[in-house]
Amino acid sequence: MGLKKYKWQKVAEGEAEIEWSRDGIGVVALEDGKKICLAREGDQWYGFAFNCPHAGGIMAEGWLDGDGNIVCPIHRYKFSLKNGRNTSGEGYHLKRYPVESRPDGIYAGVEEGGLFKWF
Numbered sequence: 636m637g638l639k640k641y642k643w644q645k646v647a648e649g650e651a652e653i654e655w656s657r658d659g660i661g662v663v664a665l666e667d668g669k670k671i672c673l674a675r676e677g678d679q680w681y682g683f684a685f686n687c688p689h690a691g692g693i694m695a696e697g698w699l700d701g702d703g704n705i706v707c708p709i710h711r712y713k714f715s716l717k718n719g720r721n722t723s724g725e726g727y728h729l730k731r732y733p734v735e736s737r738p739d740g741i742y743a744g745v746e747e748g749g750l751f752k753w754f
């Protein structure tokens with residue numbers, strides 16, 4: 636119950652292929668062309684929406700605050716990398732994507748619509 640199902644997509648052959656901003660935020664594209672952002676802390680990778688849920692700020696132009704948050708460059712709302720919670724308290728939620736570094740590339744998980752598939 637309540638377990639999300641993800642379809643995993645390779646978004647890069649490796650870390651070196653990703654373009655990283657000066658502040659350590661990468662941008663990659665999913666299979667449907669939609670862009671998402673990446674960040675990492677040590678071995679832990681994070682994926683999150685390209686646009687801010689508040690007014691569409693480009694999260695890749697934001698920065699990491701050192702307390703586990705990504706900060707939007709427009710109005711500086713903060714969002715937890717771990718769960719997308721709006722830790723500066725404005726009540727928004729940043730969509731997140733699980734990301735894994737595997738031997739053959741970097742993968743992002745995209746939620747599968749919440750319906751069971753039987754075939």
Ligand code: FES
Nearest residue numbers: 687690692707710
């Ligand atoms: S657009 Fe991101 S905080 Fe307003």
